[in-house]
Amino acid sequence: MTPKSRLHIPQPSARPGDAPDFSYLSLSDAGAVARPDSDTPASQIENLASDLVRVLDDDGIAQGEWVPDLTTDQLLEALRMMLLTRQFDARMQRAQRQGKISFYMQSLGEEAISIAQGMALEPGDMMFPSYRNQGLFIIRGTSLVDLMCQCLSNTRDMCKGRQMPIMYHNKQANLFSVSGNLATQYPHAVGWAMASAIKGEEHIASAWVGDGSTAEADFHYALTFAAVYQAPVILNVVNNQWAISTFQGFAGGERRSFAARGLGLGIPGVRVDGNDLLAVYAVTQWAAQRARQGGGPTLIEHVTYRGGAHSTSDDPSRYRPKNEWDAFPLGDPVMRLKQHLVNTGYWSDEQHAALEEELKTFVNEAWKEAVTYGTMTEGPRLDVRVMFDDVYAEVPPHLERQRQQLLALREQSE
Amino acid sequence: MTPKSRLHIPQPSARPGDAPDFSYLSLSDAGAVARPDSDTPASQIENLASDLVRVLDDDGIAQGEWVPDLTTDQLLEALRMMLLTRQFDARMQRAQRQGKISFYMQSLGEEAISIAQGMALEPGDMMFPSYRNQGLFIIRGTSLVDLMCQCLSNTRDMCKGRQMPIMYHNKQANLFSVSGNLATQYPHAVGWAMASAIKGEEHIASAWVGDGSTAEADFHYALTFAAVYQAPVILNVVNNQWAISTFQGFAGGERRSFAARGLGLGIPGVRVDGNDLLAVYAVTQWAAQRARQGGGPTLIEHVTYRGGAHSTSDDPSRYRPKNEWDAFPLGDPVMRLKQHLVNTGYWSDEQHAALEEELKTFVNEAWKEAVTYGTMTEGPRLDVRVMFDDVYAEVPPHLERQRQQLLALREQSE
Amino acid sequence: MSQMNMIQAVRSALDVMMHKDPTVIILGQDVGYFGGVFRCTDGLQEKYGEHRVIDAPIAEGGIIGSAIGIGVNGLRPVAEIQFADYIYPGLDQIISELARLRYRSGGEFFSPVTVRAPCGGGIRGGQTHSQSPEALFTHLSGVKTVMPSSPYDAKGLLISAIESDDPVIFFEPKRIYNGPFDGDPNKPAVPWSKHPGGEVPEDYYSIPLGKAEVVEEGDDLTIITYGTMVHVAQAAVHKAGISADVIDVRSLVPLDVETLKTSVEKTGRCLITHEASRFGGYGAELVATVQEECFWHLQAPIERVAGWETPYPHAFEWDYFPAQDRIIASIQKIMEAV
Amino acid sequence: MSQMNMIQAVRSALDVMMHKDPTVIILGQDVGYFGGVFRCTDGLQEKYGEHRVIDAPIAEGGIIGSAIGIGVNGLRPVAEIQFADYIYPGLDQIISELARLRYRSGGEFFSPVTVRAPCGGGIRGGQTHSQSPEALFTHLSGVKTVMPSSPYDAKGLLISAIESDDPVIFFEPKRIYNGPFDGDPNKPAVPWSKHPGGEVPEDYYSIPLGKAEVVEEGDDLTIITYGTMVHVAQAAVHKAGISADVIDVRSLVPLDVETLKTSVEKTGRCLITHEASRFGGYGAELVATVQEECFWHLQAPIERVAGWETPYPHAFEWDYFPAQDRIIASIQKIMEAV
């Protein structure tokens, strides 16, 4: 073999020890991108897939046509929900470190996406989250205790002990079951939206995947089916720059944005500042309106940054600069909304600190309650009998037999 | 359920009984599309994915910047090869009707694509054909007898009786084994090209799929990997307007061209008149040069029409107008090249008719030879022993045992 | 009562269910305007509209994946995969999602998808149109797997599959779409009108999943099989001139162990046959189950007659197919054992 | 000789082969700069360059599909699938292409791809990081399937897999990456340095595919197993205080029938155990094979001890896992039979 090679290997802009470098990110100024009517044909708004819709400028002032109709109360509630998500994450991260739960994944730095979209969509709209959308569960009112009990696989676990932490669902709140398999929820969302259209209902569907997951087949299937049937669905790509150790270039992000992935099928793409709650809200509302009007799918790329490790099993210091997040030009979504509210006079550092304290206490109270339902190491434990339920709608004879076998064995050993 | 629905169902422009209508096809005039340098960045040539590169105009005159450097001898050879492909198809179609082979698929109307691309690529370039690329086998010198023997599953069958008709390969000629599974060859081509780049070789790969097959996962995988690694590969979509009974709208072709499918990954797309041998040749050369220069993949959409039934199992009169092909605005590739050659004075109707006769005889002679190696119903038959070969590199004991078992059974019954 | 072939019976099941339950919809390649490459959905789009009988892109994973979402939204999708050989791009959605959705969500979400796919050889389909991949599904927890051997069963079982809130993989042996087949390709084709299994009620009826059928009764031997091989096995039994129980498993998962047990305890001898290749095939589970349940009654080793451990070859279709001669040879071996 | 755990042994095999054969390349998610989520490729990219240890997009079908093409072009790809639970999007390329390419092309094309995937439970992975899907592969004609139970075997078998011109699916039981595991999660972890299987030569050596190993010899019973369960079975045998052959199948396909036969003919009793769920699992084939080959020697029904027929549940990992107590209960049942 000759050493000569033209195989292109994507290179991140910085590795451990290097200075962070986000010059590869193309940014628009806040307010710079025009807001077309939501029924504009896809072919006339291809720029939205390359530009970056931003509302909050560097001083936290809302700018331009995309400024959404949100009251101060709504904005304060959004801030509260983002902070709550962050406090929840921090508490659960700690629980994992303490050996109380087996695994955890934070959404640090990406909170604006779930909270804004949760606010922009209607309760009847169905959501198909990824594992980094805990904010959707929170904004849709899932109790923290329920979320914690899922992570604890305890007696109150909604999943009855069957899933690793963070694989939540909330049927009542129209939140689909999170899968451990990447991107599989994408065609589900499209199918759900197709059914909504078949039934003539107004509800739309929305799904989330990460940048890395766009390489999976289900991403392609979903886009194809959404385009063919003009399904009322919002397909979100949360581009947090990293999969596990590979940056978004390994998902094909080096040359075009992820928002552009559907253009070849006639699916409009919108690239939005994912750390700008106002922008995400506005873009989501736009896409939802488009879908409800019969305008079909929209692909939204949220440009953000994974502030923490991929999961509690990961150590990002092995593959990216430690301080990369600090250098991220779109900042921290919590700080940006806070700055906006402080600027507009409705919020202060003191109030913010007080809110943080209040939420910390709230989360700690929830945790205290959750562990009363059991942890991995102590307290009540789920009845092992449920292991054999729900494989089928009714427990078939062979599973009943296996259940009895196990119970007999357990009795014997007691 | 309410009858109300917004589910969009793609509708072909005409059904049996309707007048054919190709107004949905956007066409450029011959010579109208500029030819950029083959190293132009993808972002600057997105128009090529929407325009239609054409060289031969309605009078058969070659026009514009894409006129390739082909001698008259080469053009005459191309015409001969297209005609040979067509005669071969006709003969094999008849063989199927006569019960001599179990199945067949013609490439009627699509001959220019395989012949032009076979001429434009280098012998060391690896081809990953679909089942409708028999022209590639012919232009690369596979003997008709070999092709026929494959279809006959007889004693000279290159596949040793294991494949249905038309699943050829030609290792020496760098033609990969045709698969019955749609689109699976696409990632193979990309992988092959990656290996070429790893080894630092000049060879490129090329793969073909139909419009309908673009919906498969492998299409997406191939595009993603080709874009990420900038693999030296030409990815062809032969858009013959129909899958089996569904038109190209069911593969997402209603809003954008298939050539546009890679734009979101930064893969340049070129939409070409697939019935214009000169245009296909020119575009292929352009893409090959681009790949060899390290410019990575190109997606070529060949706009053509499936002149015949999908296969011998199909009856297209059930789902499309009988005379649709006659109305196809890009005509018949054979007639168009013929017209060009007649116009330039190097060819005549008489010569054409004589060539047809000559090739018919040639094909018939080949068929006569092929059947001496056996048919489904008579003549020599493949030794059943080979059924157990080539499952693994070496026949493992369990397969040897099974072979002996079968042979014992056969002896017994004699 | 009508005479129906298996295609008509499948179509009738779909028709009855679409009429009865407005949430039933069909999705698949060429199933709509065209009526399916095997004509199983012929006329249904005209009758029920384009929004209930839906032509799909050529993307098996997308068909199954979107069907799951459709099912979660309260409809009851029947997905057609054009050939069982092409179900593999949909395997991830079946294995990782469809089969485990109810379980992983603590029983709160489910999707009642039925996946229909023509399977099996004997139609000169070569290695890509002849496969019997049932064993890849029967190992999964959370899906049911069914294969009928007659029009009557096809309709009754398909109706149960569609009505089931569990996902069902429904394999249709295409070699017997038009008539029962005894394994001899040189004999003239027999139509279903000549077979009692071709008598099919036009209206609704269902056959419960999880019940095998003893299609022929005898004392000396138990043959356990399903699909096309039911007919081949019966012909072999007659030709061999022995008295055997021939059991059509029908529902591969859940398996009707009791029926197998009762029979093998009676006969003490057992032969298992299927078209799929032997190693790791569904027959292996049948052997394991029978030997676990009936060990003390067995008077001879359980024999398997199955496809060879090679792909299904085009030219050697009838050498590959586990035909009567191979079954008879095994019957003799079993009966000789003392 | 060195002390290696299974991760180091796998890495050593890759290193040895990359050094020996410049056509060997590695492709997979996070395998390059990072060295793999289980660190099996740590340091290899630095040593052999970015063009031989290649980070891949998150697309298992694309990894296998492109690896096939890479192999056809004369290189020898080793593809890593991050967890066996995520191999399903690649199944179509494995089943329809990789396994059958040589056959369908009359022996002219082939692709010597090795697919590595960590499998099995016991690491709190829940239903999506605990699966043992080997039975989906062992039914295929044209691929070989391997699962080692020690660092020594892992290296020797992986080298054979890479050298093989046949495609090999190579499952690595991740529960024993760092040490043998007897099935009791409450006991302190044992490192490989305390086990003879942790003695691994640093240089090239290979263990032929298709050969089982009798890891423990005895007279009363044969236990057939593989992967993590080899250690659990051995512990159970010791605890039960019986004398048993414990056979590590190692190469699931092709299967070393002779070794099984010799043992069961000697002992007359047989137990089969694996982590995967029982119905239609690889154990079914083992039962079928043993009963076919050794029927007249069997003094008791062959027992299977396997995962329950449910997905692998997070909270009930140790109830699901076929631990010593279940094996011992079955041993007793087998030994009591007369």
Ligand SMILES: Cc1ncc(C[n+]2csc(CCOP(=O)(O)OP(=O)(O)O)c2C)c(N)n1
């Ligand atoms: C089908 C599949 N393949 C691989 C994995 C392992 N895995 C889990 S998360 C992850 C990275 C995903 O990156 P991205 O899509 O960008 O999402 P993010 O974690 O950044 O939110 C990988 C490879 C998986 N869960 N599923």
Ligand SMILES: Cc1ncc(C[n+]2csc(CCOP(=O)(O)OP(=O)(O)O)c2C)c(N)n1
């Ligand atoms: C994976 C897979 N799914 C379905 C089929 C059945 N099938 C064979 S050809 C065909 C239509 C393909 O249409 P297109 O890609 O446009 O190619 P064309 O036949 O027009 O050249 C279908 C659905 C198949 N062969 N493989």
Ligand SMILES: [Mg+2]
């Ligand atoms: Mg990411």
Ligand SMILES: [Mg+2]
């Ligand atoms: Mg087509």
